[in-house]
Amino acid sequence: MSQDINTKKLKKNAFRVTKVRGKTASRIRIPGGYLPASLLSELQDIAQTYGNGSLHITSRQGFEIPGIDFADMPTVNEKLQPLIETLEINQTAPGTGYPAAGTRNVTACIGNRVCPYGCYDTVGFASRIEKAIFPNDLHFKVALTGCPNDCAKVRMHDFGIIGMTLPHFDENRCVSCKACEKYCRRKSVQAISMVNERPVRNEEKCIGCGECVINCPMRAWTRGEGSKKRYRLTLFGRTGKRNPRLGEDFIKWADEESIIKIILNTYDYVAEYIDRDAPEGKEHIGYIVDRTGFEEYKKWALKDVELPSEAIVYSPLYWHGPKYM
Amino acid sequence: MGYRMDQAGINRVFNGLAKEYRLFAPKCFEYEGAFSDTDSIHYGEVQTIEEIELMKKSNHSFKDALLPISETLFYFTEDEVKVADAPAKGALLFLRSCDLHALKRLDAIYLQNGEKDFYYKRLRDKIKIVLIGCEQAFESCFCVDMNTNRSENYDLSLDTIDGEYYLNCQFREWDMLLKENALEETIVMPKHVTETVTKVHVPDNLTAAVAASTMWDEYDARCIACGRCNFSCPTCTCYTMQDIFYTDNGKVGERRRVQASCMVDGFTDVAGGGSYRKKHGQRMRFKTLHKMLDFKQRFGYQMCVGCGRCDDVCPEYISFSNIVNRLDSATQEVSKNE
Numbered sequence: 001m002s003q004d005i006n007t008k009k010l011k012k013n014a015f016r017v018t019k020v021r022g023k024t025a026s027r028i029r030i031p032g033g034y035l036p037a038s039l040l041s042e043l044q045d046i047a048q049t050y051g052n053g054s055l056h057i058t059s060r061q062g063f064e065i066p067g068i069d070f071a072d073m074p075t076v077n078e079k080l081q082p083l084i085e086t087l088e089i090n091q092t093a094p095g096t097g098y099p100a101a102g103t104r105n106v107t108a109c110i111g112n113r114v115c116p117y118g119c120y121d122t123v124g125f126a127s128r129i130e131k132a133i134f135p136n137d138l139h140f141k142v143a144l145t146g147c148p149n150d151c152a153k154v155r156m157h158d159f160g161i162i163g164m165t166l167p168h169f170d171e172n173r174c175v176s177c178k179a180c181e182k183y184c185r186r187k188s189v190q191a192i193s194m195v196n197e198r199p200v201r202n203e204e205k206c207i208g209c210g211e212c213v214i215n216c217p218m219r220a221w222t223r224g225e226g227s228k229k230r231y232r233l234t235l236f237g238r239t240g241k242r243n244p245r246l247g248e249d250f251i252k253w254a255d256e257e258s259i260i261k262i263i264l265n266t267y268d269y270v271a272e273y274i275d276r277d278a279p280e281g282k283e284h285i286g287y288i289v290d291r292t293g294f295e296e297y298k299k300w301a302l303k304d305v306e307l308p309s310e311a312i313v314y315s316p317l318y319w320h321g322p323k324y325m
Numbered sequence: 326m327g328y329r330m331d332q333a334g335i336n337r338v339f340n341g342l343a344k345e346y347r348l349f350a351p352k353c354f355e356y357e358g359a360f361s362d363t364d365s366i367h368y369g370e371v372q373t374i375e376e377i378e379l380m381k382k383s384n385h386s387f388k389d390a391l392l393p394i395s396e397t398l399f400y401f402t403e404d405e406v407k408v409a410d411a412p413a414k415g416a417l418l419f420l421r422s423c424d425l426h427a428l429k430r431l432d433a434i435y436l437q438n439g440e441k442d443f444y445y446k447r448l449r450d451k452i453k454i455v456l457i458g459c460e461q462a463f464e465s466c467f468c469v470d471m472n473t474n475r476s477e478n479y480d481l482s483l484d485t486i487d488g489e490y491y492l493n494c495q496f497r498e499w500d501m502l503l504k505e506n507a508l509e510e511t512i513v514m515p516k517h518v519t520e521t522v523t524k525v526h527v528p529d530n531l532t533a534a535v536a537a538s539t540m541w542d543e544y545d546a547r548c549i550a551c552g553r554c555n556f557s558c559p560t561c562t563c564y565t566m567q568d569i570f571y572t573d574n575g576k577v578g579e580r581r582r583v584q585a586s587c588m589v590d591g592f593t594d595v596a597g598g599g600s601y602r603k604k605h606g607q608r609m610r611f612k613t614l615h616k617m618l619d620f621k622q623r624f625g626y627q628m629c630v631g632c633g634r635c636d637d638v639c640p641e642y643i644s645f646s647n648i649v650n651r652l653d654s655a656t657q658e659v660s661k662n663e
Contacts, residue, residue, distance in 0.1 A: 112360065112361045112362055116359075116360050118360075118361060119361045120361055120362070121362065163361075165361065171395065172393070172394065172395055173394050173395070174394070174395055174583070175394060175395065175552075175556065175583045175584045175585065175586070176565070176567065176583055177551075177552055177586065177589050178590075178591075179551060179552075195572065196567075196569045196570070196571075196572065197567045197569065197583075210361070213359060214359050214360065215359075215551070216359070217551050217552050217553040217556050217586075217638075218385075218394060218556060219354070219357055219358075219359075219365045219367060219384075219385075220394075222354075222356070222357040222365075223356055223357070223361055226355070226356040227356060227362075229361075
């Protein structure tokens with residue numbers, strides 16, 4: 001019997017059309033790429049029972065299980081339920097799998113759960129963004145990285161969130177060992193100079209990497225932001241055919257709440273300005289901004305956003321990268 | 326005299342003592358650790374018992390109250406000098422037995438080693454000691470082997486049992502204040518540990534000859550010369566002088582002394598550009614033998630008190646107690662080569 005499959009529908013249910021006729025693949029988003037190890041046996045079971053026994057670790061920190069018969073999709077969706085519940089994925093109805101596939105998995109480096117350089121809990125923030133923006137069919141890519149090393153390569157995403165440390169200096173605890181000056185000079189941007197035996201931080205130059213804090217043996221340098229974390233937000237980096245490019249700085253010293261609000265505002269903006277005739281209803285945000293101009297985007301993005309006093313907003317933004325069209 | 330007290334009682338006592346003393350105790354500074362979302366435990370001023378971190382070891386010691394990390398000694402103008410004021414109040418230091426033994430070492434260096442140090446003495450003369458009892462040793466402690474696990478020369482002792490506080494007062498003037506706020510008078514002996522997980526053995530035949538051992542070479546690469554071991558050590562007493570001319574007016578300024586570390590670059594720099602101990606392994610050798618050999622030759626007892634803070638704070642996981650335990654085989658190695 002020949003198969004009658006609504007491919008539009010299955011894609012929105014996080015399956016895909018594969019090159020093997022009659023076979024689909026299940027795409028499993030893991031926000032922040034962090035999951036309890038116990039869930040791996042669920043994935044193993046699905047791959048061995050319904051797929052071809054293999055499993056791909058995707059480039060967006062998910063899993064893709066190939067070789068599944070279209071007919072098995074409802075069963076696979078049911079099997080995914082424990083994952084969806086444990087990972088707290090926003091779902092429309094239980095047992096129906098992942099409800100949308102347009103907005104991509106929110107990716108993150110391991111962050112401060114493990115890494116000494118991480119300026120915040122990347123995975124925790126990724127989950128909060130997940131909660132705020134899913135399910136959604138629009139093509140958005142959000143990535144988080146713990147520090148300016150940017151191991152998560154967030155500048156290749158629509159929204160790049162880079163952890164920052166706002167260093168606070170207590171001169172009464174400084175012994176002039178110059179560790180901060182040395183590490184800032186050799187590993188970062190040389191924002192610290194010694195004046196009268198004590199470090200002076202060039203606030204404009206400082207990228208908030210936290211090297212001064214990590215390497216201070218005295219706790220003279222501490223993270224002045226405490227629990228109120230600060231971030232650099234970069235916009236509209238992308239890969240792809242026409243004009244791949246790195247994201248540009250939009251806000252330095254932004255806070256979590258503002259970033260979530262800006263992302264949500266961007267959904268409104270895209271809903272308004274997306275090319276209705278775009279193939280598969282999919283258009284990278286950056287191309288939309290190229291069309292409307294950055295100022296129009298900025299107006300939408302910053303609507304009702306209250307940034308912390310130290311935040312710096314960059315405008316206008318100019319992107320680069322090769323242009324093939 | 327011994328007392329049993331509840332939280333409200335001990336805080337009333339603190340309140341009473343605060344009239345004359347600033348209370349310095351190990352304290353948890355939230356979000357002030359080196360890594361994000363970590364805390365730092367070091368000494369700070371407290372008003373209440375709840376602020377004192379009694380369960381964890383501090384990374385820095387009480388010495389910061391007597392040898393301030395950075396201390397302005399005097400201010401100078403073109404032709405006048407003004408000695409910096411000392412705090413009006415005395416200091417009440419909350420510390421453990423190892424640290425109280427460390428205080429003896431600080432005194433040896435600053436008060437019994439030639440001229441008495443004016444700045445140390447004026448703070449030292451106005452301190453009182455609250456000994457925090459140790460129910461059990463922390464993982465890196467080796468006080469028993471350094472013979473510092475017991476102390477009797479305290480003014481007040483403090484133990485916590487089932488949410489109540491047990492204090493033994495040896496400073497008569499406080500008895501009235503304590504009695505008024507106690508639940509009852511009772512016999513109190515501060516707790517002390519008799520066994521530690523970490524153990525050290527300093528060889529009896531240790532001499533400076535061990536400096537020639539190859540054991541030090543490994544630390545050339547392993548040690549990053551950050552100085553955390555020294556800064557956290559309650560017995561390290563080195564400082565460096567800084568004469569500062571204020572940037573807005575180059576004719577006035579101050580002299581301050583700041584804690585120094587024999588592991589950090591610059592410590593052995595001399596005029597003409599020389600530096601005596603360039604290699605980190607040689608700095609490790611110097612520090613180790615100062616703690617375990619030189620000081621004893623001069624004062625008759627070991628400098629190291631076995632608090633284990635240097636092991637706790639080393640970012641490269643170099644264990645000083647392990648270095649001490651390697652001295653035996655290093656001594657044998659050197660004697661074979663002779």
